[in-house]
Amino acid sequence: MGRVELLSPAGNFEKLKIALAYGADAIYAGVSHFSLRLRSGKEFTYESFEEAINYTHSKGKKLYVTVNGFPFNSQIELLKKHVQKVALMNPDAFIVAAPGVIKLIKEIAPEIPIHLSTQANVLSYLDAEVYWDLGVKRIIAAREVSLKDLKKIKEYLPKLELEVFVHGSMCFAYSGRCLISSLQSGRVSNRGSCANDCRFPYTMYAKNEDSGTLFKLEQSEEGTHIMNAKDLNLSAHVDTILDSGIIDSLKIEGRTKSTYYVGITTKTYKKAIDDYYKEKFNASIYEAELNSTKNRGFNDGYLVKRPFEKNDTQNLKDSISEGTHQVCAMVSEDGKGCLSKDKLEPSAVYELVLPDENIKEIENEFGRVFKKEGKWHIEFKKLQSEKGKIYSSIHSGNANAIILPKALPAFTFLRRKL
Secondary structure: OOOOEEEEEOOOHHHHHHHHHOOOOEEEEOOOOOOOOHHHHOOOOHHHHHHHHHHHHHOOOEEEEEEOOOOOHHHHHHHHHHHHHHHOOOOOEEEEOOHHHHHHHHHHOOOOOEEEOHHHOOOOHHHHHHHHHHOOOEEEOOOOOOHHHHHHHHHHOOOOEEEEEEEEOOOOOHHHOOOHHHHHHOOOHHHOOOOOHHHOOOOEEEEOOOOOOEEEEOOOOOOOOOOOEOEEEOHHHHHHHHHOOOOOEEEEOOOOOOHHHHHHHHHHHHHHHHHHHOOOOOHHHHHHHHOOOOEOOEEOOOOOOOHHHOOOOEOOOOOOEOOOEEEEEEEOOOOOEEEEOOEEOOOOEEEEEOOOOOOOOEEEOOEEEEEEOOEEEEEEOOEEEOOOOEEOOEEOOOOOOEEOOOOOOOOOEEEEEO
16 A cells, blocks of 8 residues: 545635645545535535646646535436536546435446545445445545454455545534434534534523423533534544554545644644654644644544543533634735734734745845744734735734735745744
């Protein structure tokens, strides 16, 4: 088996470019309501999606199309047209969950590989063999499956590719088969419209049926987020996963997450993979970087530990936590300016997160770019827009790009420690 693939999410074209800039080998994205992330599916039009596929291929990378929803009868004719339209764009695979959709794609676009979604919940070689016989090339393993069980699947089906999630949101329900959102708001989770009801705080009551008395059950100081799962973070176990020799792709969840999240997670797992092959693996480095993203607290899921051995998979206090850093700006695609994401001030020093660290120090009238303690930083002497306006400070939402002391790699982030 060759080098493992790093697969990153792309909720829109900009995030796709960021993921590729920060080292992704492949991207997964969707267009229209047949994707399980409806919001990100709407970010692309068919025209921009074809452009995104061509852009990805121009970088020598791959793009997998998500068609992983579960269609109603009334949607099937529309689904056929959708598959036909996207197939002409020459994607590298379709990610599919429903057996009927697999059959449909094999009929319409037999030349395009099919990857089986984690929603199909494959846990054993028996199920894997059924999908292999249907023509599936790769299985994205159920998040509840263990590395040991995946080894058994590989023994029975050595040519089947295996993909595992290593980072991102975890679902309270088994393999994402959740009905809470559908019950409470009519938004069907498995057709792309999950409202994340499991993240909400809940108040619990007990009712005496004889008297009709209603008692509020007071929660402890731990709070009321009783269904809120912590986020998955397997960065410290990348070496164990790769040592197994059976995993073809490491997948990052997050098509609806921020541009910073896409950049940081991709860069960090790329480094972890690179370090593994260089025999320089250092888990503490990757964990520190990932802690800079907003998260719900981290746990290492079920791939390397059995579910019944774990008691730290829930965050009972809140549904989102601040990361260790605040993103302050992002460098534009042309590299000449940056757009504010928080507050920028002259004389303040910001750390640079670069997709390519092959840059040089400089100091001029606009500021300086310098390296300190192994990390790149930037300090503005003045905040001047490309139109010549000078600002004493600039805040998120201001659409005027600020001139940099020197051109920096596209999509570089400026951040400060909280």
